[in-house]
Amino acid sequence: GAVVSQHPSWVICKSGTSVKIECRSLDFQATTMFWYRQFPKQSLMLMATSNEGSKATYEQGVEKDKFLINHASLTLSTLTVTSAHPEDSSFYICSVAPPSGIGDTQYFGPGTRLTVL
Amino acid sequence: GESVGLHLPTLSVQEGDNSIINCAYSNSASDYFIWYKQESGKGPQFIIDIRSNMDKRQGQRVTVLLNKTVKHLSLQIAATQPGDSAVYFCAEILTGGGNKLTFGTGTQLKVEL
Numbered sequence: 616g617a618v619v620s621q622h623p624s625w626v627i628c629k630s631g632t633s634v635k636i637e638c639r640s641l642d643f644q645a646t647t648m649f650w651y652r653q654f655p656k657q658s659l660m661l662m663a664t665s666n667e668g669s670k671a672t673y674e675q676g677v678e679k680d681k682f683l684i685n686h687a688s689l690t691l692s693t694l695t696v697t698s699a700h701p702e703d704s705s706f707y708i709c710s711v712a713p714p715s716g717i718g719d720t721q722y723f724g725p726g727t728r729l730t731v732l
Numbered sequence: 733g734e735s736v737g738l739h740l741p742t743l744s745v746q747e748g749d750n751s752i753i754n755c756a757y758s759n760s761a762s763d764y765f766i767w768y769k770q771e772s773g774k775g776p777q778f779i780i781d782i783r784s785n786m787d788k789r790q791g792q793r794v795t796v797l798l799n800k801t802v803k804h805l806s807l808q809i810a811a812t813q814p815g816d817s818a819v820y821f822c823a824e825i826l827t828g829g830g831n832k833l834t835f836g837t838g839t840q841l842k843v844e845l
Binding site: 619621647649656657658659660661664672708710712719720721722723724725726728 | 740764766768773774775776777778781821825827830831832833834835836837838
């Protein structure tokens with residue numbers, strides 16, 4: 616499968632600060648990346664679709680001004696959690712969709728554990 | 733056995749036995765289905781996929797069955813090993829609909845020695 620990296624793998628921050636998480640596609644150029652959030656013992660919930668060169672598409676209930684997504688290149692998407700609060704503590708995972716014609720599955724990064732104190 | 737509430741459903745099997753993990757999907761229009769394995773603290777890992785024009789697909793030690801009539805998907809793992817212990821998620825996609833994955837609730841597989 617495709618290799619997807621995330622940085623950092625874990626981060627602890629104080630309430631009110633902002634945290635940036637990077638997602639990189641190492642095997643192919645990705646015009647589309649996805650950001651998920653996963654709380655303990657729960658499934659993955661799609662937060663937004665990151666589109667290279669255009670605005671991200673957010674799922675219902677996800678605050679776009681709080682979770683800023685930038686997909687400035689074909690191999691990098693970033694998620695910034697602004698003014699983080701303890702309830703934002705979660706496991707954030709990105710995925711990459713391969714270019715059209717290669718397949719429909721998504722390849723996931725290793726995740727970033729965010730803890731807000 | 734299974735547990736409910738805030739805990740993931742759990743399937744406990746003996747090493748060497750076969751495991752069957754079930755999933756009910758929600759959208760009858762979904763045309764592509766994937767099983768993922770997620771180990772603790774890691775991202776989901778692709779196991780096997782199946783398209784809606786098929787009802788069975790086999791991989792190495794794994795088989796996926798699709799019953800579109802009742803919107804049911806199952807993952808069979810043969811000769812379950814300790815390394816198979818993880819949470820397993822099914823996911824569905826409506827291709828052409830933005831390729832957004834919708835995940836099921838997940839099942840915790842515990843392999844007992």
